[in-house]
Amino acid sequence: MDAPGGGMADEPIISIENLEKKYPGNGESVFALRGIDLQIGRGEIFGIIGKSGAGKSTLVRCINLLERPTAGRVIFEGRDLCRLSGAALREARRSMGMIFQQFNLLMQRTALENVRFPLELAGVSRAEGRRRAEELLDMVGLGRRMGSYPSQLSGGQKQRVAIARALATRPRVLLCDEATSALDPATTDSILALIKDINAQLGITAVVITHEMRVIDQICSHVAIISKGVIVEQGPVEEVFFHPRTEAARRLVLPEALQNLPLDKCDNLYRLIFNGRSSFEPVISNLVLHCGCPVNIMYADTRDLGGTAVGQMVLQLPDAEASRKRIMDWAAAHHIALEKLEDAPHD
Ligand SMILES: Nc1ncnc2c1ncn2[C@@H]1O[C@H](COP(=O)(O)OP(=O)(O)O)[C@@H](O)[C@H]1O
Ligand SMILES: [Mg+2]
CATH class of the missing domain: 3.30.70.260 (ACT domain)
Structure with missing residues (x-):
């Protein structure tokens, strides 16, 4: 059966091939990403975990081409995004919603107006945009706060507005860059549960970027570990979580307290x-x-x-x-x- 976008149902929704991103540095250029190969299956919740500065945000911004890779390919639903431009690229970008650590809401607009904004940009009528925004805010549990401004909402509520906004253009992928890193543990759990719900109910593929293993083990099916701009391990979460093979993976998978156990003295x-x-x-x-x-x-x-x-x-x-x-x-x-x-x- 053909999947939306024309690709075969079982081919990855996103395929990254030998991706590289380098920035001009002082004298020689700095590689933020090198030789990245990733396949993200349709309907998965795919985690990418790494320490601060590992290249996670750069990678996620290359997936929707907010950053242009300096080499390699990003294939979305069978099409090489680097070869698209103009309307075709805008349309592909609208198929990928994105949320951020700092929510990035428009402070002068209400929750409803924030969610309607991308629909305005996409040329959707005012009435239809409003209807869709209300439906989405209901879905994320903010039906009663549609008229609130971001400053009147808690961190978790702001992220819910941001999720509703990201879903406004009916994307097939939701990119989450440290979406829970500014939230307390209980709020983190509730936002992760919402992402899991959206994945299960709408079939939206989620790419979850984080530096916390607990985020991965709570909602992801697959995980890739990024260290210094390179993917060092990837696979099903249980496999990587249970059998970390590299030192970088062990550090992320084993909590700090555990790494400090005197392993040489305790049998x-x-x-x-x-x-x-x-x-x-x-x-x-x-x-x-x-x-x-x-x-x-x-x-x-x-x-x-x-x-x-x-x-x-x-x-x-x-x-x-x-x-x-x-x-x-x-x-x-x-x-x-x-x-x-x-x-x-x-x-
Ligand atoms: N616009 C830029 N210009 C130069 N270097 C950058 C730029 N953006 C990111 N970098 C560098 O790329 C590396 C990865 O950054 P980033 O992707 O933000 O990491 P992470 O999100 O994992 O913390 C860092 O060393 C950072 O300094
Ligand atoms: Mg980052």
């Missing part, structure tokens, strides 16, 4: 990943009861997300090999991922 440390298990299931108690040996919880960062446990723990298992084997077997039988923490990262 038998294992990482236990919670992803998708019921939070009502007392995993550690069951493990101790069934295996008949104690474990020491060295670190825990787990959260309940609507009845599902996510996050990770570090356990110190007993010295006796037979006890450890009992625990490993029990964990395997219960589909619980236990990974030994190595002291030397295999980079």
Whole structure:
């Protein structure tokens, strides 16, 4: 079946090939991005994670050609964006909504007028623009705040307006650049839930840029890790999260507190990943009861997300090999991922 935009349904909605972006520097040029290859499937929530300065914003701005790559290709629904210009490029850009850390709302306009703005630019009639803006503000839970100005709204509400605005032109992709980085944890959760809803209900592909692993493990299906302008790892979230192969990935995936554990002095440390298990299931108690040996919880960062446990723990298992084997077997039988923490990262 043909997907919207003419491509085949199973081909990536966005395909980035050998993308490079360099800026003129003092004397020699500075590479912000180098040799980037990414395939983003239609309907995915695709995470891109990296430290500050890694090149995330540059990459997301190359995806909608706000920045022109200095080499390589950005293929959107089968068309090379670098070869488009004028109306065709504007139309492709309108197919990708974008939200930002600082919301970027027009302060002199109400929520409703902010959402209507891109429709005005696209030449949609006033009445139709208003109808569509109201519908979108309802959808993001701001039906009662349509007449409020940004200064009268909380951070989370401002981001909801920005999301409604980004969806106004019925995009097929939503680009989110650190969309929750200015928000507190509870508001972050609610905005991530909204993005997940939009993805599920409207089938919009989301590209989620962040420096926080918890954002990735809450909503993304796939993740790419960017370090110094290069993609160092990519794959399904469970795979990258559970088996980080590079030092850059380990640093992002393992929380700081965990990285500082004296791995060389503590033996038998294992990482236990919670992803998708019921939070009502007392995993550690069951493990101790069934295996008949104690474990020491060295670190825990787990959260309940609507009845599902996510996050990770570090356990110190007993010295006796037979006890450890009992625990490993029990964990395997219960589909619980236990990974030994190595002291030397295999980079
Ligand atoms: N317009 C620009 N001119 C020169 N250098 C830039 C420009 N934009 C970004 N850079 C450089 O590119 C690198 C990546 O920046 P950015 O994409 O903003 O990273 P991130 O979003 O991951 O924090 C940084 O070293 C930054 O200084
Ligand atoms: Mg950035």
